[in-house]
Amino acid sequence: MTHYHGGVRPFDDPERRKWQDPEKILAEIGVKAGTTFADIGCGGGFFALPAARMAGKKGSVYGLDINPDAINSLKEQAAREGLINLSLTTGKAEDIVVCQGCADIIFFGMALHDFQDPSKVLDNAKIILKPAGRLVDLDWKKEAGAGPPVRIRFDEAKASRLIEAAGFKIESIKDSGPYHYLITARLA
16 A cells, blocks of 8 residues: 655545545545535545535535645646635645635544644634534554554544644544544534
């Protein structure tokens, strides 16, 4: 299995789809027609593109990534598909708030451990979320045999502590396939 840590993750990687189904995960966390979804650390759009398809014309997807190549690739693919509900930004999640009080779901797809200052990113998440919105953190299990170096991963306990310290209340923590966990939280 390939992990695209630090590079452009292809928007539809057939190898990755063998062990991670973005549509299933997105449906499970509540993405549906009309949803406003913020994918922070969106990479090449493995989750952002399916979310845009699922949110439809009445929904919207905000994607933010530090990698301009990833954002440009995602913009090109969205244009090819005629997806006009994607708003994409290049920059640091510590510095950019993609919208204020707009998101039903803010999503960190295997990215929270990558941010320079995860606490600042989580503070920004509070600004982005609607009052009744949900924060979702999908990340690598510490013991997973694949993924980024173990030393940089956050286990469920560390991720939960960071999320709670930022002013969220954890709703659930569960497995998401063989390599990941999924934390769902709301504003406290």
